Amino acid sequence: MALADEYGEFQEVKERNLRILEALLFASAEPLSVAQMTGFLGEGADAAALLTELAERYASRGVNLVSRGDKWAFRTAEDLGFLLRREEEDNRPLSRAALETLAIIAYHQPATRAEIEEVRGVATGKGTIDLLMEAGWVRMRGRRRTPGRPVTYGTTDAFLDHFGLEALSDLPGLEELKGAGLLSSRLPSSMQIPLPLDGPLREDEDPLDPDDTDGSDIDDDEAR
Template sequence: MIEAGDCNEGEAAEAFGARHDQLRLVEAVVFASANPVSVADIALRLPAGADVEGLLADLAALYAGRGVNLTKVAGGWAFRTAPDLGFLLRQDAVEPRRLSRAALETLAIIAYHQPVTRAEIEAIRGVATSKGTLDVLMEAGWIRMRGRRRAPGRPVTYGTTVGFLDHFGLESVGDLPGLEELKGAGLLDTVPPSAQGIPGPNDDEALSGDEDPLGDDPGDLLSGR
């Protein structure tokens, strides 16, 4: 911060102009991106040592009372319609494909238990899960194949995507509601077997100790075993 007496009027104007230009650049980078932008990506566009976090905080405050807000989502920053105006724009929104109850339950289980296999999903739901259900969620861009479990049959493991966080307005899977809230909303009726436990949501990109990378065989991307 520039304190009175630290520099002359010309130097103060120059320093203000530099920060103002940086603020405009951050605004442009976030506005032009189709996906949430991380602090690291923004920093690449700014001079070394730029206060990216401070610039984002200033920009968020600037947009706080406007029709669009600067919001932290999916581990990055993006402009989103102000929450109190969303209902006015629903008539212009593209109606998304409505998910079946099975797909909603499957998505919830993957979000909370990832990395999870199809067999584990079925054990939690208590019913068979069709490959079509998983295909719908992958086509929506909400889940992905992570790797293969080190177990007989080498089943594929599933996890959520950045697109899932972005669509549901989450900064991380840690912001998901509790399982009791999901059951209260009718999205999850069953209780995981005691052996399965109820893990904390974790969408770490790194493979866990019992996972191996997907193979180069194209069948890996088609079988979904």
């Protein structure tokens, strides 16, 4: 009987923690990390395991619990997305240059502006990268340990969330990328797809300086 009571108490605590996670995720406008939610749970709770179980419970519902990088969020089930899609006017649609730049950063990160230009074959205006950063899809990672110490760029969790990707490994393959009309004839033969890195800084990257706010290279001429 004592064992049954102990099991019942365990289930009660687990269900309470699941409800807490559910409430936190529904109330949040942005995806949440495990660390952000752990503090709201009981002592010793395994937040990662609880999130996995909660995701399974919602797998067949109208909304699904999905992971976006290292964060979690509720999103409309893919097969029902058309029901809730609203007609929205985009006042600043992405240009082809911005789309190409985003694709290069996504597949070849960490990438410098000079490396982006090498793949595209044309100069990339700073405003193009600024636009992607304002959208929250691109971030400055660090500085490359090469002459001029150019800034390296990578994608964000918001990029994964917007395009419905759990991780960068879910990016479309080379043939799909060509089918979309991006980088059709500009990929160097040595470039592998996908070849992204969104983790810690590489050995050839230094942390950003405290005064790095605009992503300017220390010496653009040398960086190129």
